[in-house]
Structure formats: C-alpha cells, structure tokens
Amino acid sequence: MEYFLTDAEKELKNKARTIAETLVRPVRDEFDIKGEFPMDLVKEMGKQGMLKIFIPAEYGGTGARIMDMCIAVEEVARVCGGAATAYAVGALGSGPISFFASEEQKKKYLPSIATGEKLCAFGLTEAQAGSDAANIQTTAQKQGDFYILNGVKQFISNSCVSDVFTVLASTDKSRGARGISAFIVEKDYPGLSYGKEENKLGIRASVTTELVFENCKVPKENLMGKEGLGFIYTMRNFDRARPGVGAIALGIAQGAFEDTLDFAYQHSLLEDQYVQRIIADMAVEVEAARALTYATARMIDAGVKGCSKESSFSKVYPSDVAMKVALEAIKLMGPYGVLRENYIEKRLRDAKITQIYEGTNEIQRTVIALELTKEASSRAKNKEVSS
Amino acid sequence: MNLNQECVMLKSELKKFTQQVILDKVDEFEKTCSFPTDNIQKLADMGILGALVPETYDGAGLDLIGFVVSLEEMSKVCASTASIVATHNAFFIYPIFKHGSEELKKKYLPPAVTGEVVGGFACIGTNEAKAASNGENYVITGANPLVFNAVSDGPFTAFVPISGTDSNILACVVDGGSALEREDTNASLGLKSAGIRRIVYRDTTIGSDSLIGSPEKGITVLNDTHDCAIICFAAILVGIAQGALDEAIKYGKERIQFNQPIINFGMVREKVAYMATHIEASRQLVYEAAMLYDTGKNFHRAAAMAKHLAGQTAIETTNQAIQIFGGYGYIRDYPVERFFRDAQVVNVIGGTPAMHKEIIAKETIG
Numbered sequence: 001m002e003y004f005l006t007d008a009e010k011e012l013k014n015k016a017r018t019i020a021e022t023l024v025r026p027v028r029d030e031f032d033i034k035g036e037f038p039m040d041l042v043k044e045m046g047k048q049g050m051l052k053i054f055i056p057a058e059y060g061g062t063g064a065r066i067m068d069m070c071i072a073v074e075e076v077a078r079v080c081g082g083a084a085t086a087y088a089v090g091a092l093g094s095g096p097i098s099f100f101a102s103e104e105q106k107k108k109y110l111p112s113i114a115t116g117e118k119l120c121a122f123g124l125t126e127a128q129a130g131s132d133a134a135n136i137q138t139t140a141q142k143q144g145d146f147y148i149l150n151g152v153k154q155f156i157s158n159s160c161v162s163d164v165f166t167v168l169a170s171t172d173k174s175r176g177a178r179g180i181s182a183f184i185v186e187k188d189y190p191g192l193s194y195g196k197e198e199n200k201l202g203i204r205a206s207v208t209t210e211l212v213f214e215n216c217k218v219p220k221e222n223l224m225g226k227e228g229l230g231f232i233y234t235m236r237n238f239d240r241a242r243p244g245v246g247a248i249a250l251g252i253a254q255g256a257f258e259d260t261l262d263f264a265y266q267h268s269l270l271e272d273q274y275v276q277r278i279i280a281d282m283a284v285e286v287e288a289a290r291a292l293t294y295a296t297a298r299m300i301d302a303g304v305k306g307c308s309k310e311s312s313f314s315k316v317y318p319s320d321v322a323m324k325v326a327l328e329a330i331k332l333m334g335p336y337g338v339l340r341e342n343y344i345e346k347r348l349r350d351a352k353i354t355q356i357y358e359g360t361n362e363i364q365r366t367v368i369a370l371e372l373t374k375e376a377s378s379r380a381k382n383k384e385v386s387s
Numbered sequence: 388m389n390l391n392q393e394c395v396m397l398k399s400e401l402k403k404f405t406q407q408v409i410l411d412k413v414d415e416f417e418k419t420c421s422f423p424t425d426n427i428q429k430l431a432d433m434g435i436l437g438a439l440v441p442e443t444y445d446g447a448g449l450d451l452i453g454f455v456v457s458l459e460e461m462s463k464v465c466a467s468t469a470s471i472v473a474t475h476n477a478f479f480i481y482p483i484f485k486h487g488s489e490e491l492k493k494k495y496l497p498p499a500v501t502g503e504v505v506g507g508f509a510c511i512g513t514n515e516a517k518a519a520s521n522g523e524n525y526v527i528t529g530a531n532p533l534v535f536n537a538v539s540d541g542p543f544t545a546f547v548p549i550s551g552t553d554s555n556i557l558a559c560v561v562d563g564g565s566a567l568e569r570e571d572t573n574a575s576l577g578l579k580s581a582g583i584r585r586i587v588y589r590d591t592t593i594g595s596d597s598l599i600g601s602p603e604k605g606i607t608v609l610n611d612t613h614d615c616a617i618i619c620f621a622a623i624l625v626g627i628a629q630g631a632l633d634e635a636i637k638y639g640k641e642r643i644q645f646n647q648p649i650i651n652f653g654m655v656r657e658k659v660a661y662m663a664t665h666i667e668a669s670r671q672l673v674y675e676a677a678m679l680y681d682t683g684k685n686f687h688r689a690a691a692m693a694k695h696l697a698g699q700t701a702i703e704t705t706n707q708a709i710q711i712f713g714g715y716g717y718i719r720d721y722p723v724e725r726f727f728r729d730a731q732v733v734n735v736i737g738g739t740p741a742m743h744k745e746i747i748a749k750e751t752i753g
Contacts, residue, residue, distance in 0.1 A: 125714070128643070128644075130644060130713050130714060131644050131645075131649075131713065132644035132645045135644070135645075154714075155714045198718045198720075199718060199719040199720075200717055200718055200719070201709075201717050201718070201719070201724040201727075201728075202717070272741075274741040274744065274745070275741070323706070327702060327706075330731055330735075331734065331735070331739060331740045331741075332739070332741070334512045334735045334738075334739040335510050335512040335513045335533050335732075335735045335736070336512065336513060337731075337735065338533075338575055338576040338577065338731055338732045338735060339513070339532055339533065339574045339575060339576075340572075340573075340574040340575075340576070341532070341574060345576040345731070348576075348731070349576075349728075352706075352709060352717065352727075353717055355710060356709075356710070356713055356714055356716070356717055357714070360710065360713055361710070362652075362654045362655075362710070365654065366654075
C-alpha cells in the first residue's frame with residue numbers, strides 16, 4: 001500500500017532495512033539462543049544515526065517523530081523482535097526526558113543518548129504493580145541535596161546494559177498516583193544494582209532484570225519536572241510510545257507473513273484454497289495494522305491533543321495481528337513450523353510479548369473503553385441539550 | 388459423558404502418579420531437556436507402556452478410552468511425558484500389532500510392554516528421507532529433523548517414500564542398532580523432554596523382517612496409524628489446555644491488582660469462560676471418538692474433529708493463560724509458557740489443522 005512517505009522517511013526506511021538485513025539477520029539466532037543483549041549491534045545502530053530519531057532536534061536528535069520511530073522499529077522487528085525491543089527501549093526511557101525534563105537535564109543527557117554513547121531505559125513496573133501501575137511501592141525520600149530511593153523494579157528491559165534510567169518512585173504515599181515522581185538515575189549512583197535476570201519465552205536479545213534501589217542517592221536536581229507529576233508524565237509518555245510497540249508487532253507480523261508466503265510458494269501450496277484463505281487474511285490484517293499504526297503516528301506528530309484512545313488502538317490491534325499471523329503460520333507450516341531452523345517459532349515467541357508489555361492488551365482495552373465512556377457521556381449530554 | 392468404573396480408577400491412579408512423581412521433576416527435565424527415563428519405567432510398571440497391547444502379548448489391553456483418559460491426566464502436568472507414552476503406544480506399538488508380522492510382534496511387543504524398549508516415531512510431515520530397494524532389502528538415505536522418543540538406542544517406526552514408485556510408502560521399524568546418527572539439536576519449540584532428535588540415515592538397511600505390512604500397503608498402515616493416534620494426541624491437547632486453565636485460575640486468585648484478585652475482573656472471567664467451554668467441548672469429542680473406536684464404529688470424523696478442536700483450544704487456552712499471568716506468563720518460572728510451547732508441537736503431530744479440516748469436510752459432505 002502507498003503511504004506517501006516523505007523522501008526523508010523513505011530514506012530512513014531503506015537505511016533501517018539495510019541495517020536489519022546486514023547487521024541483525026546474521027546474529028538473530030545467536031542472541032536468541034544465548035539470551036544476550038546485542039551491545040555491539042545497538043552501538044553500531046547508534047553510530048549509523050538510528051538512535052537519533054528518538055530525540056528532539058535541539059538536543060542532537062532528528063525530531064523525535066513517532067512516524068520515524070515506527071518506520072525504523074518495524075524494519076528491525078521484521079527481522080528480529082528481540083533486537084527491535086533492545087533498540088526501541090531507548091525511546092521509552094528517553095521520552096520523558098525529551099518532553100518533561102528541564103532544559104539543563106535535556107542538555108546533559110539527551111545528546112549522548114542520541115549518539116548511542118549512553119543507553120537509556122525506563123523503570124516503572126514492580127512485582128505488585130503491573131497493570132495497577134500506580135500501586136508502585138518504591139519510595140523517594142528527600143534528604144538534603146538528595147532523594148533516597150528504595151524499592152525493586154521488575155521486568156526492566158535493557159536494565160543492566162543501560163547508563164541512564166527514567167525511574168518512577170513515590171515521594172508521597174498518601175497521595176497515591178499523585179504522589180509519584182519521576183527521576184533521572186545514572187547507573188553509577190550508589191545503591192543501584194541489578195537483581196534477577198529473567199529467562200524469557202521470546203525477545204531474548206533484550207535483557208530483562210530487576211532494578212534494585214537500596215538507599216540509592218539521587219541528586220535532587222535529577223527530579224524530573226515537579227514532584228507528584230511523575231505518573232502523568234508516564235502516561236503521556238506511554239501515549240507517545242505505544243505506536244512503537246505496535247510497530248514492533250507489525251514488523252514481527254510482516255516477517256511472519258513473508259516467511260509463510262515463501263514457505264507456501266516453495267511447497268506449491270498457494271493453489272490450495274485453505275492456504276489462500278490464510279495467506280489472504282494475513283495480508284489484509286498486516287496491512288490494516290500498518291495503516292492504523294501509521295495513522296496514529298501521524299496524528300501524534302501533528303500535535304493532536306488527547307491521543308490516548310488511538311494510541312491504544314495502535315498497540316492492541318497490531319499485537320493481536322502479530323499473534324494471529326504467527327499462530328496461523330506455524331499451523332500452516334505444520335511440524336516444520338515448530339523447528340527452530342524455520343524461524344517461525346521465534347516469531348511466535350517474540351510476538352507474544354507485544355500483547356503484554358507496555359500495558360497488557362486488557363489494560364489498553366480498559367483505556368479505550370474509558371475514553372469511549374467519556375464520548376458516550378458527552379453524546380448523551382448533547383442529545384439532552386438538543387431535545 | 389460417563390466414564391466406566393475402570394476409566395475412573397485409571398484416571399485417579401494417573402492423577403496420583405503425576406502429582407506425586409512427575410510434578411516435582413517437570414521443571415528440571417524441561418530445563419535440561421532430559422528424557423524422564425525413570426518415570427517412564429514406572430509408567431511401564433503400571434502397565435501404561437503396554438496400554439493398547441492385547442493381553443495375549445502381555446499388554447494391559449485397555450480400551451482406547453482408558454488410554455486417552457490416562458494421557459489427559461499426565462498432560463495436565465507434563466505434556467512431554469504424555470507424548471512419550473502416546474508416541475510409544477500409538478505410533479510405535481499400534482502399527483506393529485495391527486499390521487506387523489507375527490515375528491515382528493514377538494520381537495518388539497514384549498520389551499515395549501515392560502519398558503525395556505521405548506519405541507519412537509519419525510514424524511511424517513518432516514520426513515526428508517527416501518527408501519530404495521536393492522533387490523533384497525530397502526536402504527534409507529536422507530534425514531528427519533523431528534523424531535520422537537529417539538533419545539537412546541531404541542527402535543522407531545518410520546514411513547518413508549520409496550524411490551521410483553508413484554506413491555508407495557515403506558512402513559517399517561528402524562531398529563535401534565541401525566546405521567544412523569541421532570543429533571541432539573534441541574530445535575523443537577516444545578516437548579523439550581520428549582527425546583526429540585534429528586535422525587540422519589546412513590544408508591540404513593531395512594530387512595524384509597522389519598517391514599510393517601507390504602510396501603504396497605504402506606499408505607494403509609500409515610493412515611490407520613494416524614487415525615488412532617490423532618485421538619491420543621487430541622487427548623494430550625485437552626490435558627495441556629486443562630493444565631493451563633488450572634494454573635491461570637490459581638494465579639488469578641492469588642494475584643492482587645487494584646486491591647483485589649484479578650480473577651474478579653470481567654476480562655479475566657471471560658477468558659476463563661472461553662477456556663472452560665472449549666476444553667469441555669474438546670474433551671467430549673475426544674471421548675466420543677475413542678468410544679466410537681472402541682465399539683468398532685466409524686470414528687474418522689469424530690477423531691478429526693477432536694484433534695481439530697482440541698488443537699485450537701489448547702493453543703488459544705495456553706495463549707490466554709499467559710495473558711492472565713501477564714509478564715509472569717512470559718518467563719520460565721511459571722509453567723504456562725511451557726504449556727503454550729508444548730501445545731504448538733502437539734497440535735501439528737499427526738497432521739496439520741488444514742488436513743483435519745479436510746477430513747471433516749469430506750466425511751461431512753459424504
């Protein structure tokens with residue numbers, strides 16, 4: 001389908017495709033098997049300017065456009081969902097700094113994140129605060145020139161390989177979500193360590209560990225924005241980031257679709273109507289997912305206010321499509337599909353996380369329903385007024 | 388559907404065994420991809436390895452319904468164990484006792500019943516080997532990346548196309564001592580402890596005494612073997628789905644979010660309702676197919692339906708179980724991701740979903 005990408009977007013897409021094919025494809029199995037973070041790969045992507053796209057132009061980036069993120073991430077995920085996650089996590093971590101940090105903080109952190117010299121991650125989730133994200137127990141107590149952080153963050157992507165973290169902690173427990181503040185934490189701050197490393201079903205090229213704070217001293221100037229606004233920053237950041245998850249799912253779905261098409265062709269299955277139905281549905285749904293992801297990205301980039309609902313659309317649908325395509329692919333390939341060498345089983349393992357991370361699809365649906373409730377309420381009021 | 392007294396007793400015996408013996412070891416076997424030799428021997432001692440073998444060959448002579456109920460119980464905890472037992476009975480023993488010569492039966496059935504031999508099976512869908520006649524014997528060359536129960540030097544059954552014929556298939560027992568290599572590639576998504584190996588044939592000679600039926604009848608042996616086997620593997624899928632549902636409910640009751648157990652939430656309850664309904668429907672179809680088989684009636688349509696629905700159910704149920712677990716479902720600390728992976732593999736044993744749909748359509752249209 002023609003999406004009328006600008007010349008710059010086309011150039012980015014080509015560059016991302018080349019990197020994915022030449023740098024990611026040769027190592028994707030190795031990192032999946034070992035469950036290791038592809039540090040050299042991510043650094044090289046930084047050198048080639050692929051991390052700049054997540055950062056505003058004033059701070060060494062190219063504008064932090066969501067459309068650019070989606071284009072680049074999709075291409076990497078088309079080859080490897082794990083590498084795409086390892087790559088895209090930087091955008092989630094640096095997003096709050098780009099948009100809610102002070103001028104000084106931005107100048108201090110963003111340029112080196114843009115080059116890939118420093119990697120960035122994001123710490124919100126805790127053992128008891130998954131979908132219920134506002135229930136975080138990590139505390140930040142102000143003592144003189146420092147905030148003292150205590151608590152354990154869980155399932156933190158890229159944690160032990162990153163240099164800078166956006167971390168959420170409660171500065172006032174009595175205020176619940178409104179007592180949560182955001183901090184910029186550097187890896188060398190005393191009292192920060194890494195806990196258990198997770199052995200995951202998929203995206204094994206992205207390392208996931210606990211992030212442990214034991215009386216971790218964070219300079220008070222590393223508070224982001226204002227105390228108590230951390231949760232709002234987080235939600236706004238998620239609104240911007242979700243199309244990126246959609247793009248990872250989209251890339252996985254695209255890759256799985258291409259693999260299936262090639263398999264069906266090689267095995268002369270395309271004349272079989274059972275196969276035609278499956279492959280046609282795949283093509284339709286992958287394209288629909290792409291259209292939705294791109295449309296949301298354009299909407300956010302255009303500065304439309306209040307994109308929560310559409311942002312959730314762009315995460316739910318592509319991730320559901322990625323799972324559906326991968327499951328159909330594996331069924332179509334039969335016993336070949338469950339063997340590592342045919343790669344589709346990895347697509348399936350990688351696809352599954354896209355329905356879970358950055359807010360499960362269930363939570364996304366509650367977000368959508370909440371927005372729809374508001375719409376229904378205003379429709380009801382309008383009807384009252386007009387009658 | 389009411390199970391008879393024998394089935395009920397068998398079911399509770401297997402349940403006790405899986406809880407007391409298999410459960411503790413399952414993670415270790417999974418992690419190390421090791422074949423549960425001791426547990427399989429214990430199952431042999433209980434008669435499960437000779438479940439379908441008639442008493443005349445010292446087997447348990449169970450009805451198929453008794454066997455599928457047993458498989459279902461094992462799969463709730465460990466699909467690899469159930470798959471080993473099902474492969475041994477349905478893909479190894481069954482074609483031998485249904486179609487093999489008296490000599491072949493005498494050679495393989497007694498040790499298969501006692502567990503001295505655990506028989507394997509080379510998956511049809513992935514077969515890349517060919518057989519050629521050299522006048523006296525057949526010689527197999529090529530490979531098969533998906534051979535079940537192939538861990539030690541045991542025999543396995545193989546169905547290999549014969550070169551130079553239209554569609555003749557050599558149905559045979561490949562003896563453990565034959566010229567071949569077993570590669571431990573750990574390439575399968577699931578059933579990690581089911582002894583899956585890649586077999587590379589090295590001009591493997593198959594004597595006439597190792598053929599199951601005549602070469603012209605190979606396809607008949609294959610189809611007949613498949614028909615019975617898919618009921619067994621459908622039962623494993625039902626067990627996997629039930630195991631995943633049980634785990635999801637347990638977790639859903641313990642996991643507190645928004646100040647209450649997540650099992651209270653509508654989106655979780657909807658999944659539970661879906662899972663429970665599809666599991667029950669699949670189970671009834673599996674039992675129906677097994678009982679039709681046991682009473683000598685036409686069971687083909689029911690068997691294909693059972694495998695088709697149970698496969699869909701196991702895949703969707705294990706997928707939703709992971710979703711209920713959220714991030715915890717995605718890590719190896721909890722069993723649901725294993726159920727999910729195992730379901731994918733079992734679903735494609737004995738034919739793809741499209742093949743089963745075609746059987747159903749054919750039998751339904753008439």
